[in-house]
Amino acid sequence: MCLGIPGRITAISDSMRRLAIVDVGGVKREVNIACIIGERSIDECLGDWVLIHVGFAMSVIDEAQAAETLRLLVELGEAQQELSAMRGSGKT
Amino acid sequence: MQYIDEFRDPGKAAALVAAINDTVKKLAIDRDRPLHIMEVCGGHTHAIFRYGIANMLPPEIEFVHGPGCPVCVLPMGRVDDCIAIAETPSVIFTTFGDAMRVPGSKKSLLQAKADGADIRMVYSPLDALELARKNPDREVVFFGLGFETTMPSTALTVLQAEAEGTYNFSLFCNHITIPATLRAILDEPDLRLDGFLGPGHVSMVIGTKIYDFIPADYKRPLVVSGFEPLDVLHSVWRVVQQIAEGRAEVENQYGRVVPRDGNPAALAAIEKVFEDREFFEWRGLGSIERSGVRMRNVYARFDAERKFATPSLKVADPLDCQCGEVLKGILKPRQCRVFGKACTPQTPLGALMVSSEGACAAYYQYGDLEGLRCQSAADAA
Numbered sequence: 001m002c003l004g005i006p007g008r009i010t011a012i013s014d015s016m017r018r019l020a021i022v023d024v025g026g027v028k029r030e031v032n033i034a035c036i037i038g039e040r041s042i043d044e045c046l047g048d049w050v051l052i053h054v055g056f057a058m059s060v061i062d063e064a065q066a067a068e069t070l071r072l073l074v075e076l077g078e079a080q081q082e083l084s085a086m087r088g089s090g091k092t
Numbered sequence: 093m094q095y096i097d098e099f100r101d102p103g104k105a106a107a108l109v110a111a112i113n114d115t116v117k118k119l120a121i122d123r124d125r126p127l128h129i130m131e132v133c134g135g136h137t138h139a140i141f142r143y144g145i146a147n148m149l150p151p152e153i154e155f156v157h158g159p160g161c162p163v164c165v166l167p168m169g170r171v172d173d174c175i176a177i178a179e180t181p182s183v184i185f186t187t188f189g190d191a192m193r194v195p196g197s198k199k200s201l202l203q204a205k206a207d208g209a210d211i212r213m214v215y216s217p218l219d220a221l222e223l224a225r226k227n228p229d230r231e232v233v234f235f236g237l238g239f240e241t242t243m244p245s246t247a248l249t250v251l252q253a254e255a256e257g258t259y260n261f262s263l264f265c266n267h268i269t270i271p272a273t274l275r276a277i278l279d280e281p282d283l284r285l286d287g288f289l290g291p292g293h294v295s296m297v298i299g300t301k302i303y304d305f306i307p308a309d310y311k312r313p314l315v316v317s318g319f320e321p322l323d324v325l326h327s328v329w330r331v332v333q334q335i336a337e338g339r340a341e342v343e344n345q346y347g348r349v350v351p352r353d354g355n356p357a358a359l360a361a362i363e364k365v366f367e368d369r370e371f372f373e374w375r376g377l378g379s380i381e382r383s384g385v386r387m388r389n390v391y392a393r394f395d396a397e398r399k400f401a402t403p404s405l406k407v408a409d410p411l412d413c414q415c416g417e418v419l420k421g422i423l424k425p426r427q428c429r430v431f432g433k434a435c436t437p438q439t440p441l442g443a444l445m446v447s448s449e450g451a452c453a454a455y456y457q458y459g460d461l462e463g464l465r466c467q468s469a470a471d472a473a
Contacts, residue, residue, distance in 0.1 A: 035357045055216025056245040065347035077107035
C-alpha cells in the first residue's frame, strides 16, 4: 500500500470526479488524478507517467530529475573506475 | 516500466558499493561500533532484504529498521475496534489486504470474516465508496490506515462521498504521522543513530522541509530515498558522505518523485478533513504525542468512530512479544525471543511478522538465516 506503482495516463474518464484511465504494465484501471493536475487543465495530464498509490495518482514522475539522478550515478561509477585504475596502475 | 530497470543496474550498484567502501575506510569506523543508519520506512526495509543490500555493504554500516510500517504499529485495541464495527449487523467492512491478518486480542479480521462478518479486501478507498453506492441499504466502512502516503486518498474519498451525498460511507480513521514519530525515536535514550534514510512516498506528500528539525535539533543527516536498489545504495552513500564531511543536512535523492514542498493538492485535502489527535497509541511504542489524526467535526457523519460503538480499549501487547524493541531498532528481529518459533508468518503474534513491509516478515522471508543459525547455536550451547 505504501510502495505504489508507475503507470501512464491514457484517457480522462470523468473530468467532474477527476478520474482517468492509467495503463500499468498493460493493466488498465481508473484512478483519481486530483493531486497531480495542479494549475493545468485536466486534459493536459494525458500521457503523464504517474506514481499510483491505492487508486490515486500521487506524483508525476519527473523525467529530468530521473535523468539527473542517473547521470550522477554514471559519474560516480566513472570516478570509481578512475580511482581503481589509479590504484591498480603498475601492479601485476 | 518507467525508471525501474534503470535503477536496478548491477554495474552502477557495484560502483556505489565501492564508493561507500572508500568513504567508510576514510572514516576508520570501529567494527564493534558500526554506523547505525535507520531506514524509517517499511518499504525500504523490504527493498534492503529483497535485493540483499545489507550484505553488499561493509560491516561498518548497519541498518536499523524503523517503525514506518503502518500495519505493524497498529495496537491490538484498534484491531478489536475494527472487529466490533465489522460485526455490527448491516456493515460491510472494507480494508487493505495487509491488515487482514494482524492479531487483535481475540481474533484477526480474517478470523472475524471466517466467523461470518462481511469483511472485504479492497485495493483503494474509492472501491469502498463504490460498494457504498451499490449497497445503499448497508453501511460501508473503510479502515483508513497508513502514514501521510495514504492520507490524501482517504481524505479525497470522504470529500467525494460528501459531494455526491453517499452518506452510508464512513471512514475508520487510524492514520498516523511520520515527523512526530521521528522526534519520539530521536528522544529515545537507548537508541544510537548516525543518520536516516527518509521515507520516499511520505515525503512525496509532505515534502522535505518538514525534516529540517533533524539536522537542526539532533545534528543527524537525513536523505530522502527512492525504493529501487540503486536509490537505496545512493542514499546510503550520501548519508555516509555527509558524516565523512562533518555535515548534517536534509537531502533528496528521490527528486523524480519528491518535490521539496510536497504535493499541495494532497496537503490541502488532508488539512480539510483531518486534525491532530492529542495522542495516538502505537503497538510496541506506547502513546506518542500528536502522532495521529482524526476526522474534523464537520465530517462527523462520515466518521465511523462516531457512528459505531467500539470498545476503544487499550490492550497490552502479548508478554512474549518484543515488537517495541524491534520497532525502535533496539533489537534485530531475530533477537526477539519468539521470532521464528512461536511467531511466524503463518502464526503471527505481532504485526511485524504479518505485514509485507514488516521487519520481521522481511527477515523471515528473505534471510538473515546466517544470523538465525548463529543464534540457535548459541541458544543450544
